[in-house]
Every structure is written in structure tokens, then in C-alpha cells.
Amino acid sequence: MDLLRVHDYLWEIPRFGEMRVPGRIYASERMINELRDDPALTQVANVACLPGIVGYSLAMPDIHWGYGFPIGGVAAIDAEEGVVSPGGVGYDINCGVRLIRTRLRFADIGDRIAQIADALYDAIPAGVGSEGAIPGLEIPELKRVLRDGANWAKAQGYATAADLEHTEENGRFAGADPDAVTERALLRGRRQLGTLGSGNHFLECSRIDEIYDGEVASALGLELGQVNVLIHSGSRGLGHQTCDDHLRIIGAAMARYGIHLPDRQLAAVPIKSPEGRAYLGAMMAAANFAWCNRQIMMNLAERAFMQTLAIGPKDLGFALIYDVCHNIAKFEEHVVDDKRRLLCVHRKGATRAFGPGHPSIPAAVRDLGQPVLIPGDMGRYSFLLVGQARAMRETFGSSCHGAGRVMSRARAKREAGNRDLYSELAARGVTVRARGRASVAEEMPAAYKDVAEVVEVMEAAGVSRKVARLKPFAVIKG
Amino acid sequence: MTQNEDATLFREFEHTGDLGIELAAPTRAELFRRAAIALASLLVERARVTAIEQREIIVEAEADLDLMHDLLTELLALFTVEGFIWRDASVKEEADRALRVTLRGEPFDPTRHVFRGEIKAVTYHQLVVENSADGWRSRVIFDV
Numbered sequence: 001m002d003l004l005r006v007h008d009y010l011w012e013i014p015r016f017g018e019m020r021v022p023g024r025i026y027a028s029e030r031m032i033n034e035l036r037d038d039p040a041l042t043q044v045a046n047v048a049c050l051p052g053i054v055g056y057s058l059a060m061p062d063i064h065w066g067y068g069f070p071i072g073g074v075a076a077i078d079a080e081e082g083v084v085s086p087g088g089v090g091y092d093i094n095c096g097v098r099l100i101r102t103r104l105r106f107a108d109i110g111d112r113i114a115q116i117a118d119a120l121y122d123a124i125p126a127g128v129g130s131e132g133a134i135p136g137l138e139i140p141e142l143k144r145v146l147r148d149g150a151n152w153a154k155a156q157g158y159a160t161a162a163d164l165e166h167t168e169e170n171g172r173f174a175g176a177d178p179d180a181v182t183e184r185a186l187l188r189g190r191r192q193l194g195t196l197g198s199g200n201h202f203l204e205c206s207r208i209d210e211i212y213d214g215e216v217a218s219a220l221g222l223e224l225g226q227v228n229v230l231i232h233s234g235s236r237g238l239g240h241q242t243c244d245d246h247l248r249i250i251g252a253a254m255a256r257y258g259i260h261l262p263d264r265q266l267a268a269v270p271i272k273s274p275e276g277r278a279y280l281g282a283m284m285a286a287a288n289f290a291w292c293n294r295q296i297m298m299n300l301a302e303r304a305f306m307q308t309l310a311i312g313p314k315d316l317g318f319a320l321i322y323d324v325c326h327n328i329a330k331f332e333e334h335v336v337d338d339k340r341r342l343l344c345v346h347r348k349g350a351t352r353a354f355g356p357g358h359p360s361i362p363a364a365v366r367d368l369g370q371p372v373l374i375p376g377d378m379g380r381y382s383f384l385l386v387g388q389a390r391a392m393r394e395t396f397g398s399s400c401h402g403a404g405r406v407m408s409r410a411r412a413k414r415e416a417g418n419r420d421l422y423s424e425l426a427a428r429g430v431t432v433r434a435r436g437r438a439s440v441a442e443e444m445p446a447a448y449k450d451v452a453e454v455v456e457v458m459e460a461a462g463v464s465r466k467v468a469r470l471k472p473f474a475v476i477k478g
Numbered sequence: 479m480t481q482n483e484d485a486t487l488f489r490e491f492e493h494t495g496d497l498g499i500e501l502a503a504p505t506r507a508e509l510f511r512r513a514a515i516a517l518a519s520l521l522v523e524r525a526r527v528t529a530i531e532q533r534e535i536i537v538e539a540e541a542d543l544d545l546m547h548d549l550l551t552e553l554l555a556l557f558t559v560e561g562f563i564w565r566d567a568s569v570k571e572e573a574d575r576a577l578r579v580t581l582r583g584e585p586f587d588p589t590r591h592v593f594r595g596e597i598k599a600v601t602y603h604q605l606v607v608e609n610s611a612d613g614w615r616s617r618v619i620f621d622v
Contacts, residue, residue, distance in 0.1 A: 040494075065494040067603030067619055091599040091621045128593055187559045198596040199622050237558050240598040240621070244551060251602070265603040409497055409622070410490040438594050478596070 001041045003032065009461040012056075013041065018262070019048040024056040026395075026461055028453065031061060034406075043070040046262045050075060051270075052082020054336050054343060058395055060350050061457040062404030062449065066090075068265030071349035072404060076396040079331055079342040083259065083268035084276045086250060086283070088346030089329050091243040093283050094290035095201075095234030096325035097351075097373040097401075098167070099384060099470075100298055101220075102305070103317030104227040106207035106473065113205075113431050115308050117474040120203060121433035123304040124297055126478030127195025127236060128435075133300055136191040143186075145193065146178035149288030153295040163295060165362050167323040168352065169330075171291040177281025181238070182245045185282075189238025189289060194296035196233050198439055198478035200402075202378060203301065204230045206470035209381070216368045216386055216467045220321055228470055229318075230382055231297050232375050234327065235290035242286045246279040271344055280329070287328060294323060321384070322362075322371035326351045326401035334396050345396050353387030353399035353464045370397075372464050374455055377403045378477075379428055379445030382470040383455045390462035399464040400455065403448035416441035425475075434477035443477065484524065488516040491617070496601070498619045502612075506542070507569040509607070509614040510549055510577055514567040517553050518583070520620070523592040527565040529582035538576040542607040546616055549577060550600040561586045597622055 004012040006024065011032050013023035023044040027035065035041055040063050047069055048057035054076045063072035068087030075088055109116065125133060137145065145152045150171025153159040164170045196203060208226050211217045222228075235242070251267040253275045254260075259268060269275045302318040309316070329346045336343075354360055354370040361370045369386035376382040391397050407415070421440045425432050434440045458464045491498045499516055503509035518524050535552050539545040556562050564583030572578050598621040606617040 038494075067496060067601040067621060071495050091601075128588065128596060184555055184559060188555070198593075199598075237598075241555075244599050247602070263603060264605075265601055267602075405494050408490075408492040408494055410492060435593065442595070 001036065003036070009457050013045055019045055021048050021053050021056050023048050023059070025059040025063060026061045026457055026463070027063070028457055031453070031457070035063065038065060040065045040070040043068070044073065046266060047073055047075050049261055050077060050083055050085060050266065050268055051259060052078040054078055054341070058398065060398065060400040061454045062349065062400045062402050064404050066348065068263050069348040072400065073348045074350045074396060074398045075346045076334065076343040077346065079271055079344050082271055082344060084271045084280060084329055084344055085266055085268035085346065086243050086247045086279055087265045087267060088348050089243065089283060090327040090348050091240040092234035092327050093239035093243060094287035094325040095327040096290060096294065096323060097230060097232045097375055098294050098298060098323035099321045099373045100229040101222060101319050101321055102227045102229065103315060105225050106227055107225060109227065109309065112308065113474055116205065116305065117431045117433045117476065119304040119308040120301055120474070120476045123300045124203060124476060125195045126198055126435055127192040128198065128478070133194040134296060137193065139186055139190070142190050143178040145292050146181060146285035146288050147176055148172060150291040150295045153292045158299040159295045163320045166320040167291055168325055171295060171323070173284035173287050175281060176284035176288050178285045180278045180282035181242055181285050185238050185241035185245060188241045189236055192236040192238065193293055194300060195236060195293070196297065196476070196478045197236055198435070200443055201233045201478055203297070203476040204375065204378060204382065204472045205474040206230065206382060206472045208468050209471040210469040212466040212468065219365060219368055220371065220467070221319065222468055229301055230373065230375055230470065231294055231301070233294055233297065235286040236293060238289050239286040242282045246282055250275050250279060283329065287325065290325070291323065322373060324351050324373050332397065334392070343396065345398070347398055349401045350398045351401045352397055353391045354397045355387050355389035355392045372399050374400060374451060375402050376451040377445040377448035378443060378472060378475045379425055379430060380451065382472065383451060383466060384468045384470065385455065385458065385464040385466055387464050388462055391464060395463055399458050403451035403454060405447055406449050407447040409442040412444055412447040413438065413441045415446065416444055430472050431474045432477065439477050484519045487512045493619055496619050497622045498617065500615070500617050502615045504613045506609070506614055507571050509616055510546070510579070511567050511569040513546060513550060513616060513618070514553055514569070514579060514581065517550055518564050520597060521557055521594055522563055523594070524565055526591050527563050527583050529565045530584045533562055533581045535579050536576055537579070538574060540575065543605055545575065545577060546607045546618065547600050547602060547605060549579065550618065554597060554600065556581070557586065563591060595622060
């Protein structure tokens with residue numbers, strides 16, 4: 001594919017064929033050379049064909065081949081004239097990350113890591129074939145979760161007001177329409193509230209081993225050696241089914257609106273159409289489920305820490321730094337060609353990264369820029385960044401979302417062979433508890449890009465800035 | 479039944495983000511049967527599943543592409559909603575392009591059946607179902 005260098009960290013796919021805007025990929029020269037023949041670049045070009053797309057079809061440096069949209073893709077679409085595409089959000093609606101700080105210091109708990117890992121593993125179910133920590137909800141109650149999001153967790157004693165304040169959208173989309181979620185989706189989700197899931201979802205305990213911006217770190221209550229907990233999960237079967245159900249409806253309806261796209265997985269309808277409105281209402285309901293899910297797991301983790309260490313909440317000091325979603329479509333105002341426009345920003349494996357002063361950022365940290373949480377590969381490190389003003393001008397306030405895979409799961413399993421990955425990770429100081437060997441093999445660190453390189457590109461491009469590096473010492477997987 | 483036997487029914491191909499499989503079969507019904515078995519093998523260690531109960535599902539669609547997507551989606555729901563896992567399947571072609579699929583298995587028990595990993599959905603991305611002189615083949619990408 002033809003690529004033009006915009007600058008050292010930004011590459012452009014000029015318009016061709018049905019593309020309505022050019023494509024732009026944030027990557028280092030080394031990364032882009034590895035991507036040249038990758039299907040992910042074709043996917044960037046395909047996304048550029050969506051009606052109403054504004055500016056560029058964007059991809060972050062953790063870009064890799066997805067289905068329909070590339071993973072790491074961002075598309076901002078005019079809210080009046082444009083379309084919504086469930087493939088631009090993905091099956092795991094509001095898959096996201098939350099980062100929790102504690103008052104613990106790694107030096108003080110270093111001899112109890114195995115017990116902490118065991119307790120977290122026991123406390124947080126994967127949610128497959130077993131009842132979650134929250135007993136199966138009756139449908140009317142589940143619909144209240146879909147309506148209220150993390151507020152439901154607060155009403156049940158699983159959240160504080162501060163938790164909600166530090167969650168994107170305060171943990172609730174007001175526009176959620178639980179009635180647009182099918183019975184099958186409800187049935188898939190009713191036993192999965194407070195469950196982690198499998199695949200690349202995990203809970204990671206880490207210590208801060210490097211601080212890049214002392215001022216911001218201090219304002220966020222972070223210091224070297226401090227123990228933090230990161231939770232990566234989403235809307236579980238309820239979200240997966242919601243995407244599938246609406247994709248089917250939208251796929252059948254789009255020809256009526258005269259929309260033809262190069263990949264059926266990109267299926268899209270006008271935002272203002274009945275099908276578009278129904279999808280968005282259902283998507284918001286599933287997103288609310290995901291916020292509630294992560295909130296409950298945070299609470300379960302807090303209890304597991306307190307019981308294991310025999311300490312109270314004040315000594316543990318569990319406090320949410322921030323919760324971000326990285327699979328979502330959101331209505332946001334952005335300046336395009338000097339005009340403010342309401343856009344439906346699709347982020348498929350990309351994180352909102354609003355710059356300093358944006359009113360959507362919690363008041364206490366507004367001047368710093370929005371915290372951006374970048375989970376790593378469960379072996380090396382994860383990162384905390386903050387959004388920069390330039391993100392608002394160039395990426396519709398978006399940054400990367402993780403390391404990005406470089407190896408298929410099939411190849412990862414082959415390469416893992418008979419290796420003892422648990423021991424290998426233990427030798428790197430990471431205690432792993434997982435339900436299956438296959439999940440550890442598929443998700444082994446070598447299957448991912450070095451997240452430091454991904455984050456470096458975002459910083460060099462001025463989109464988001466590094467604050468702290470988190471070194472994992474215990475990882476729980478589904 | 480071993481993993482090697484499964485390897486003759488389908489193979490995983492390289493897909494960076496998700497999980498892709500390729501299937502081939504001499505007949506259309508056998509292609510769909512192999513797809514049903516492949517899904518069970520991706521979800522659990524199928525050799526540990528006992529065929530003590532039977533379930534039947536009927537799927538209907540105009541195009542074979544949709545039929546493959548809908549069959550696998552129905553089966554995924556059978557596992558995720560009803561907690562049923564199958565060791566074997568048979569497929570009968572019905573009128574109006576419908577398929578009657580009989581699954582033989584048992585309720586999923588995480589303590590006995592080794593769970594391999596969650597499959598979120600069956601995607602339409604690069605979905606292929608085609609017939610040629612060499613027989614039937616399909617290519618499916620799952621979101622995992």
C-alpha cells in the first residue's frame with residue numbers, strides 16, 4: 001500500500017477508490033515497515049469509506065488486523081449526516097481498563113504475593129460455567145444495571161461517589177435503552193456481572209517502577225514503589241450478543257439507505273435512522289453493564305486484599321485513578337476546519353485522551369489532562385499517560401489502548417510449545433494465576449509489541465504523555 | 479478422539495487479532511457438521527465430553543454464508559446461554575435451505591471439561607463458504 005510520511009511518527013494513506021478521506025497511522029518507521037503488507041492497512045482504507053467520516057480514518061500505533069475496523073482504529077463521523085457502525089465499536093462493547101491505587105508499598109507485601117494472587121483468583125470469577133460473585137440477576141434487575149451502569153453498583157454498596165467521578169461518563173450513559181437489548185443478550189449476561197472473562201482480559205497487580213512526570217504523578221497520588229491494581233474487562237456475553245444482534249439488523253437494512261461498503265463487518269446505517277438509534281441505545285446499555293462489571297470487580301479485589309493482608313479500607317486505601325473504555329462510539333464536540341461539530345467518535349481499540357482543561361475530565365485532575373491507561377503484555381509493564389492538547393486537534397482526543405498483538409494465537413501456542421510459561425513469568429517476577437495453560441500461551445508477552453514502543457510513538461507525536469510505568473508482579477487471567 | 483483427529487476436521491490459520499479456522503468437506507452437510515464440531519473443540523477439550531444428551535437446532539438462511547454465521551452463532555448461544563457442550567453433531571439438509579443440526583453432548587461442567595477460552599462472536603469478516611470441484615470449503619474468523 002502507498003504510504004506518505006507526514007512526520008517521523010505519522011503516515012498517510014492517500015485517498016483511492018471509495019475512500020472519502022485519507023487514512024493516517026501513528027507509527028515509528030520500524031513499525032510501519034512491518035505493517036506495509038498487513039491487512040490492517042486495508043482496513044484503515046475501508047473505514048475511510050464510511051459515509052460522514054470527517055478528517056481522517058485514524059489508526060494508533062498498536063494497530064493490528066481486526067474484523068472490519070482495524071484494532072487501534074478511530075473514526076469520527078458527522079452526527080447529523082453520518083453513520084454508526086457496530087464494527088467500529090466491536091463485540092466487546094466498552095471493553096476498558098481501570099487503574100486503582102493503594103496505600104501499599106511493594107516492599108511491604110513482597111513476601112505475600114502468592115497469597116494475594118490466590119485470593120484475587122478465588123474472588124474474581126472468569127464467568128464461564130460458574131456463577132459470578134453477583135448471583136444471576138432476574139431480567140428486570142439486570143435491566144436496571146443496563147439503565148444505571150456503575151450507579152447500580154453504588155446503590156448496592158460496591159462503589160463510592162469518588163469511584164463514579166473517576167469513571168469515563170461517570171460510569172453511565174444516560175441514553176441507554178435496555179429495551180433495545182435482546183432477550184438472548186440479557187440471558188448471556190445475567191450471570192456474568194462481576195466476572196473477568198478470558199482471552200486478553202486480566203487483572204494485574206503492579207508496582208510503580210518509573211515516574212516520568214513527578215508533578216502529574218503526585219497530583220494523581222502516585223509514587224515509586226506503590227502498589228496498583230489494573231482491571232481489563234468489558235461487557236461480557238451481553239455486549240457480544242448485543243453487537244451481533246444489531247449487526248444482523250444493520251447488515252440487512254443498510255442497502256435501503258444506499259450504503260455499500262467493502263467489508264460486511266463494517267455494516268453501518270445513518271445515526272438518525274431507527275436502526276442506528278436502536279443500536280446506539282443498546283450499545284450504551286451494554287456499556288453501562290461493562291462499567292458496572294469493572295466497578296464490582298474493583299470491590300471484589302479490594303475485599304480480597306483486605307482479607308489477605310488483614311487490614312481495613314483506610315490502610316489499603318483503594319482509590320480509583322480512572323476508568324476508560326477503549327471499544328465505544330461516543331458523541332463529542334470537536335473542532336473541524338475551525339468549526340465546532342458534533343461527531344460520533346468510534347474508538348475500536350483506542351482510548352479517549354482528552355487534553356488538559358476538558359470539562360469531561362474529573363475536576364480534581366482536569367488541569368493535568370485525562371488519565372490514559374495502557375495495559376501491557378502481563379510480563380513487561382503497563383503505562384499511565386495523560387492526554388495532550390494536540391490530541392484534540394489531531395486524533396479527536398484519542399490515543400492507543402495497549403501493546404497490540406504481533407503474533408496470532410495459533411502461532412503463540414506453537415511457539416509456547418512445551419515451555420513452562422508460568423515459571424518463565426515467575427522468573428521475571430510475575431506470579432500468574434490462570435484457568436488454562438492455553439490462555440497463558442496465547443497471551444504470552446512475546447505475542448505482543450513492546451508497549452513501551454507504542455507509548456513512545458504517542459508521546460513523540462504529542463498525543464499523550466507518559467506519567468508512570470507499572471511493573472506487574474501478579475496477574476489473574478480467566 | 480484426539481486433537482489430531484480434530485486437525486483433520488479443521489485448521490487454525492494465522493490471524494493477528496482473533497481466531498480463524500479453515501474447513502473443507504466433500505459435501506455441504508459435512509462442511510456444516512465439521513464447523514459445529516470445530517466450535518466445540520475451540521471451546522473445550524472435546525474428548526472429555528460425553529454424549530449423554532441430545533439437542534436439536536434448526537437454522538435457516540438464504541445464503542450459505544449466512545447459514546454458517548447463524549449456525550455457529552446459535553451454537554455459541556447453546557453453550558453460553560444454556561451451558562450445553564457437544565461431542566458430536568449430525569446435519570440434515572431440509573427444504574428451503576434450512577439445516578437440522580443434532581448435537582450430542584452434556585451440560586458443561588468446568589471441573590471436568592477443560593475450557594479452552596471464550597469466543598465472543600462469529601464475525602462476517604472475510605467469511606467464506608464455497609463449493610468447487612475439490613469440494614466444499616469455509617473460512618471463519620471468531621472474535622475472541
